[in-house]
Amino acid sequence: xxxxxxxxxxxxxxxxxxxxxxxxxxxxxxxxxxxxxxxxxxxxxxxxxxxxxxxxxxxxxxxxxxxxxxxxxxxxxxxxxxxxxxxxxxxxxxxxxxxxxxxxxxxxxxxxxxxxxxxxxxxxxxxxxxxxxxxxxxxxxxxxxxxxxxxxxxxxxxxxxxxxxxxxxxxxxxxxxxxxxxxxxxxxxxxxxxxxxxxxxxxxxxxxxxxxxxxxxxxxxxxxxxxxxxxxxxxxxxxxxxxxxxxxxxxxxxxxxxxxxxxxxxxxxxxxxxxxxxxxxxxxxxxxxxxxxxxxxxxxxxxxxxxxxxxxxxxxxxxxxxxxxxxxxxxxxxxxxxxxxxxxxxxxxxxxxxxxxxxxxxxxxxxxxxxxxxxxxxxxxxxxxxxxxxxxxxxxxxxxxxxxxxxxxxxxxxxxxxxxxxxxxxxxxxxxxxxxxxxxxxxxxxxxxxxxxxxxxxxxxxxxxxxxxxxxxxxxxxxxxxxxxxxxxxxxxxxxxxxxxxxxxxxxxxxxxxxxxxxxxxxxxxxxxxxxxxxxxxxxxxxxxxxxxxxxxxxxxxxxxxxxxxxxxxxxxxxxxxxxxxxxxxxxxxxxxxxxxxxxxxxxxxxxxxxxxxxxxxxxxxxxxxxxxxxxxxxxxxxxxxxxxxxxxxxxxxxxxxxxxxxxxxxxxxxxxxxxxxxxxxxxxxxxxxxxxxxxxxxxxxxxxxxxxxxxxxxxxxxxxxxxxxxxxxxxxxxxxxxxxxxxxxxxxxxxxxxxxxxxxxxxxxxxxxxxxxxxxxxxxxxxxxxxxxxxxxxxxxxxxxxxxxxxxxxxxxxxxx
Numbered sequence: 001x002x003x004x005x006x007x008x009x010x011x012x013x014x015x016x017x018x019x020x021x022x023x024x025x026x027x028x029x030x031x032x033x034x035x036x037x038x039x040x041x042x043x044x045x046x047x048x049x050x051x052x053x054x055x056x057x058x059x060x061x062x063x064x065x066x067x068x069x070x071x072x073x074x075x076x077x078x079x080x081x082x083x084x085x086x087x088x089x090x091x092x093x094x095x096x097x098x099x100x101x102x103x104x105x106x107x108x109x110x111x112x113x114x115x116x117x118x119x120x121x122x123x124x125x126x127x128x129x130x131x132x133x134x135x136x137x138x139x140x141x142x143x144x145x146x147x148x149x150x151x152x153x154x155x156x157x158x159x160x161x162x163x164x165x166x167x168x169x170x171x172x173x174x175x176x177x178x179x180x181x182x183x184x185x186x187x188x189x190x191x192x193x194x195x196x197x198x199x200x201x202x203x204x205x206x207x208x209x210x211x212x213x214x215x216x217x218x219x220x221x222x223x224x225x226x227x228x229x230x231x232x233x234x235x236x237x238x239x240x241x242x243x244x245x246x247x248x249x250x251x252x253x254x255x256x257x258x259x260x261x262x263x264x265x266x267x268x269x270x271x272x273x274x275x276x277x278x279x280x281x282x283x284x285x286x287x288x289x290x291x292x293x294x295x296x297x298x299x300x301x302x303x304x305x306x307x308x309x310x311x312x313x314x315x316x317x318x319x320x321x322x323x324x325x326x327x328x329x330x331x332x333x334x335x336x337x338x339x340x341x342x343x344x345x346x347x348x349x350x351x352x353x354x355x356x357x358x359x360x361x362x363x364x365x366x367x368x369x370x371x372x373x374x375x376x377x378x379x380x381x382x383x384x385x386x387x388x389x390x391x392x393x394x395x396x397x398x399x400x401x402x403x404x405x406x407x408x409x410x411x412x413x414x415x416x417x418x419x420x421x422x423x424x425x426x427x428x429x430x431x432x433x434x435x436x437x438x439x440x441x442x443x444x445x446x447x448x449x450x451x452x453x454x455x456x457x458x459x460x461x462x463x464x465x466x467x468x469x470x471x472x473x474x475x476x477x478x479x480x481x482x483x484x485x486x487x488x489x490x491x492x493x494x495x496x497x498x499x500x501x502x503x504x505x506x507x508x509x510x511x512x513x514x515x516x517x518x519x520x521x522x523x524x525x526x527x528x529x530x531x532x533x534x535x536x537x538x539x540x541x542x543x544x545x546x547x548x549x550x551x552x553x554x555x556x557x558x559x560x561x562x563x564x565x566x567x568x569x570x571x572x573x574x575x576x577x578x579x580x581x582x583x584x585x586x587x588x589x590x591x592x593x594x595x596x597x598x599x600x601x602x603x604x605x606x607x608x609x610x611x612x613x614x615x616x617x618x619x620x621x622x623x624x625x626x627x628x629x630x631x632x633x634x635x636x637x638x639x640x641x642x643x644x645x646x647x648x649x650x651x652x653x654x655x656x657x658x659x660x661x662x663x664x665x666x667x668x669x670x671x672x673x674x675x676x677x678x679x680x681x682x683x684x685x686x687x688x689x690x691x692x693x694x695x696x697x698x699x700x701x702x703x704x705x706x707x708x709x710x711x712x713x714x715x716x717x718x719x720x721x722x723x724x725x726x727x728x729x730x731x732x733x734x735x736x737x738x739x740x741x742x743x744x745x746x747x748x749x750x751x752x753x754x755x756x757x758x759x760x761x762x763x764x765x766x767x768x769x770x771x772x773x774x775x776x777x778x779x780x781x782x783x784x785x786x787x788x789x790x791x792x793x794x795x796x797x798x799x800x801x802x803x804x805x806x807x808x809x810x811x812x813x814x815x816x817x818x
Contacts, residue, residue: 007107008095008106008107009117011106011107012067012080012095013067013219013220013221013255014300014301015104016095016098016099016102016104017066017067017079017220017255018066018255018301019102019104020066020079020098020101020102021039021061021063021066022102023101023102024039024040024061025040026101027079027083027098027101028069028079028082030044030048030086031044031048031059032044033061034056036057038060038062038063038064039060039061039062039063039064039066040060040061040062041056041057041058041059041060042057042058042059042060043055043056043057043058044058044059045058045059045071045074046059046069046071046074046075046077046082055072057072058071058072059071059072060072061079063220063254063255064170064217064220064254064255065128065217065220065221065222065255066220066255067079067080067124067220067221067255068124068125068128069082070128070129070132072132072136073132073133073136074129074187075125075129075187076125076126076128076129076132077125078121078124078125079098080094080095080098080121081094081118081121081125083097083098091117091118092106122193123193123196123197124221124222126184126189126193126194126197127197127215127222127223127224127225128222129184129187130180130184130194130197130198130225131170131172131213131215131222131225133172133180133183133184134172134173134174134213135167135170135171135172136172137172137173137175138151138152138166138171138172138173139163139166139167147173147211148173150211150230150231151173151211151212151230152166152173154212154230155171155212158230159269159273159356159360160360161273165273165276165277168276169269169272169273169275169276170214170215170217170272171212171213171214171272172212172213172215173211173212173213174206174207174210174211174212174213174227175207176207176208177200177204177206177207177208180194180198180200180207181194181195181200196242197224197241197242198224198225198241198242199239199240199241199242199243201242202242203239205227205239206227206239206241207227209229209231209234210227210228210229210234210238210239211227211229211230212227212228212229212230213225213226213227214226214227214228214268214269214272216240216241216244216246216251216268216286217251217252218245218248218249218250218251218252218253218286218297219249219253219254219255219297219301220254220255221255223244223245223246223248223249224240224241224242224243224244224245225240225241225244226238226239226240226241226244226268227239227240227241246285246286246287247287247291247293247294248291248293248294248297249293249294249297249298250262250264250283250284250285250286250294250297250298251268251271251283251284251285251286252268252271252272252275252282252283252284253281253283253297253298253301254281254301255301260281260298260301260302260303260304261280261281261303261304261305261306261307262281262282262283262298262303262305262306262307263279263281263282263283263307263309263342263371264283264284264285264290264306264307264308264309264310264327265282265283265284265285265309265310265354265355266284266285266310266311266354267284267311267354267355267356268284268286269356270282270284270311270354270355270356271283271284271355273355273356273359274355274356274359274364274367277359277364278364279364279367279368279371282355283298289323289326289327290326290327290330290331291330292330292333292334295330295331295334295336296334299334299336304338304510305338305339305340306331306336306338306339306340307339307340307341307342307371307374308324308327308328308339308340308341308342309341309342309344309355309370309371309374310323310324311344311352311353311354312343312344312345312346312352312353312354313346313351313352313353314346314351314352321384324341324380325381328341328377328380332377332415337377337415337416337419338376339376339377340374340375340376340377341374341375341376341377341380342370342371342373342374343370343374344358344370345370355367376419376422378411378414378419378420378422378423378426379422379423379426381410381423382407382410382411382423382426382427382430385403385406385407385410386403386407386427386430386432386433389402389403389432390432395432400436403432404433404436404438407427407433407443408443408446408447408450409450410423411423411424411427411443411447411450412447412450412454413454420447420448421444423447424440424443424444424447425440427443428440428443462489466485466486466489466490469485470482470483470485470486473485521540521541521713522540522541522713522714523540524537524538524539524540524715524792525537525538525540525565525568525569525672525673525715526538526564526565526568527561527564527565528560528561528564528565528567528568529561529564529785529799529801529810529812530799530812531785531786531787531797531798531799532794532797532798532799534793534794534797536751536787537749537792537793538561538565538673538715538717538749539715539748539749539791539792540673540713540714540715541709541710541712541713541714541715542706542709542710542715542716542748542749542791543702543705543706543709543716543717543718543746543747543748543749544715544716544717544718544747544748544749544750544751545679545717545718545719545720545737545744545747545749545750545751546558546561546717546718546719546720546751546753547719547720547721547722547732547737547750547751547752547753547788548721548722548752548753548754548755549721549722549726549754549758550721551755551758552753552754552755552758552783553753553755553783553803553805553810554677554678554719554720554721554753555578555580555589555677555678555719556589556593556803556805556808556809556810557719557751557753557783557810558576558675558677558678558717558719559576559586559589559590559593559808560593560808560809560810561675561717562574562576562590562645562675562717563590563593563594563645565672565673566639566644566645569672570644571670572644572670572671572672572673573643573644573645573646573668573669573670573671573672574644574645574646574671574672574673574674574675575646575647575648575664575671575673575674575675576590576645576646576647576648576674576675576677577648577649577650577657577674577675577676577677578647578648578649578650578677579649579650579651579676579677579678579681579682580677580678580681581649582649583647583648583649584649585649586647586649586677587640587647588605588608588609588612589605589808590635590645590647591608591632591635592604592605592608592807592808593807593808593809594631594635594639595627595628595631595632595635595807596807596809597624597627597628597631597807598621598624598806598807599611599620599621599624599628600619600620600621601621603806604806604807604808607619607620611628617629653682653683653684653685654682654683654684654685654700654701654704654705655684655685655704656685657676657682657705658704658705658707658708661674661708661712661716662708662711662712665712665714671712671714672714672715673714673715673716673717674714674715674716674717675717675719676716676717676718676719677719678718678719678720678721679698679701679702679718679719679720679721679737679743680698680720680721682698682701683697683701684697684700684701698743699743699746702718702743702746702747703746705718706746706747718747720737721737722736722737722752723736723737724761727760727761727762728754728760728761728762728764728768728772729754729772729775729776729784729786730768730771730772732752732753732754732786732788733752733788734747734750734752734788734789744788744789747789748789748790748791748792749787749789749790749791749792750787750788750789750790751785751786751787751788752785752786752788753783753784753785753786754783754784755782755783755784755803755805756776756779756780756781756782756783756784756800756803757780757781757805760772775798776800777800779800781802781803781804781805782800782801782802782803783800783801783802783803783810784798784799784800785798785799785800785801786798786799799813800813801813
């Protein structure tokens with residue numbers, strides 16, 4: 001929900017107060033607030049005076065109640081009400097004044113019931129004051145009364161809490177009703193408001209049999225109290241204060257924003273002790289079940305992941321699994337799928353273990369370990385299915401079929417395709433499935449088919465419903481309404497089986513997400529070439545273009561780069577696709593470069609063809625014959641026949657090529673990258689592109705290849721041809737790629753090359769002649785190489801590489817290590 005649409009009450013809770021918390025000292029300078037681990041504290045009372053008994057935390061604003069100024073042992077008041085009182089201004093003016101401090105704009109929807117708002121805030125302030133009072137009575141032995149010691153004994157001996165734990169958990173002692181009313185009518189509250197806030201008028205057991213108070217905090221606000229009896233003979237154990245809302249938000253969820261990996265437990269005391277012991281973002285259901293409102297509220301406050309950690313109880317495993325699965329289902333239906341399940345070990349055959357008792361028996365570090373290693377929900381699902389059948393012992397044929405059917409059906413309920421894959425990967429690790437001869441591929445196929453069928457069924461159902469509603473409108477004479485209804489719904493219906501595809505568009509990205517991405521992202525590949533003392537890299541997940549005019553060595557540059565990467569990365573596989581010549585002809589070019597020797601006085605390629613045609617070395621110069629036989633065998637044995645380099649002559653259209661790249665990346669292990677020679681020979685399929693100009697066609701081809709590179713996260717290196725305007729090295733510009741329009745915008749890296757033995761296509765004079773001499777220096781057998789574009793390194797840097805055109809060999813000026 002955007003700020004403009006948010007009502008002012010939600011805006012205060014989710015935007016203003018969380019952001020204002022960091023500026024309390026600026027908003028309320030009269031208190032001279034200082035920070036401490038829980039928030040802000042001042043040595044002054046709310047009226048600005050110093051207390052009789054000095055204390056540094058007389059007035060506080062805590063992260064538990066970021067909306068409230070709390071005078072310890074005294075008044076509690078909302079920050080807005082305090083500013084209204086201090087500055088003698090109206091509610092909306094006080095809100096604006098505080099919003100200006102943090103640079104927030106008020107929502108457009110300012111409609112609110114001021115009387116209802118103030119009444120609710122007054123009640124919340126009263127509850128804060130009452131909680132402070134109850135905590136004070138439990139922690140001050142001289143103030144609590146005769147039953148106070150019973151409550152304290154229960155907490156310290158039965159629950160194992162220290163006095164510091166009890167205070168930090170905000171547990172309190174509830175005196176009799178008369179004492180509460182006498183104390184708070186003296187502070188200006190009416191008897192009716194006090195009785196209504198606690199439910200004293202409704203249940204006389206509060207403060208009589210139920211004397212332990214637990215402040216029910218949710219989102220930084222005390223919604224009410226849970227009161228507990230400490231004698232085992234009294235039932236029920238818990239009573240709630242009047243009108244306690246346990247559905248709208250999790251118990252103990254913080255009112256401040258920030259990334260939250262929530263740990264959901266059952267009991268309030270479990271939640272509080274885990275928090276006190278240092279586990280962040282532990283919340284409790286507050287009731288017997290999870291509500292969608294709790295999840296949505298948590299997400300608004302920054303929740304990203306949910307770890308379910310319920311009690312484990314002997315002989316109730318099935319009920320617990322059902323409860324956990326219901327919770328998972330609720331969270332998934334709301335569109336959130338980062339869900340984990342932590343299971344507490346039940347070490348005794350009978351009994352029950354919850355986070356509270358687990359911490360008492362084994363320590364908080366062991367609980368943290370269980371939560372940290374909690375498996376994702378889909379692994380929890382598959383484990384429960386397998387365990388259910390394994391417990392039966394030897395399985396009958398029907399049991400085996402039922403187990404397999406349940407695994408497939410459950411997997412098909414997982415919307416996210418990546419999580420479905422991980423579910424399947426986990427399932428096939430179980431021996432029970434392996435013994436059935438089930439492979440990953442067969443299981444994945446069965447799950448995907450069922451998932452597709454479910455999506456189509458849902459789509460069919462919604463289409464029938466839409467048509468029925470439209471026909472009904474048309475029958476009533478509202479044809480325009482029927483058309484409008486269909487138009488408004490048809491896009492949504494098309495998306496039913498595509499929800500998983502677009503799901504990540506709504507995901508927020510954190511710094512940790514970026515860190516994880518770059519940890520897992522493949523590194524750029526070294527090309528083996530140094531340009532101006534800088535390693536020329538081939539970026540993964542992107543396109544690199546090698547552009548030259550006809551006859552200037554672009555194919556040789558691609559071949560040399562491919563051979564360099566094969567040598568530098570011996571554990572990887574590289575593909576080289578050629579559109580320009582046959583597979584056999586391009587292999588001769590590769591072999592020629594690999595040999596690094598002169599074979600013939602005129603043409604190495606001609607000599608190699610004769611050698612492979614006749615099997616005779618008589619066409620090879622005498623000094624090279626022995627080396628040719630040895631090195632050619634080495635080339636085919638070590639590089640080609642091992643599959644490290646796979647050279648293919650193809651005539652695929654661009655759509656077929658992209659499909660092939662996806663297929664290879666998926667099915668061939670440890671792919672290093674792809675080389676394609678060359679761009680201008682690629683074509684789109686005729687279907688749907690008949691009216692495209694050649695420039696539009698090449699732009700689309702390059703954009704599709706760019707998408708493929710990103711998806712498969714591998715380098716794709718393209719040869720490209722400059723147009724006829726490139727008549728000198730001075731005209732090696734990105735915009736001069738032949739026929740391709742603005743295609744250079746899609747390339748991540750673009751390298752321009754010029755063979756210095758080639759004549760210029762125009763006469764050079766003046767500055768151009770001087771500049772060429774400076775760059776080329778009248779040198780022959782060189783390849784002038786310039787980085788025309790790079791998103792990661794410097795551009796417009798240049799180098800003269802050594803180029804032996806006869807051998808097709810390009811090397812660095814320094815000794816080539818490759």
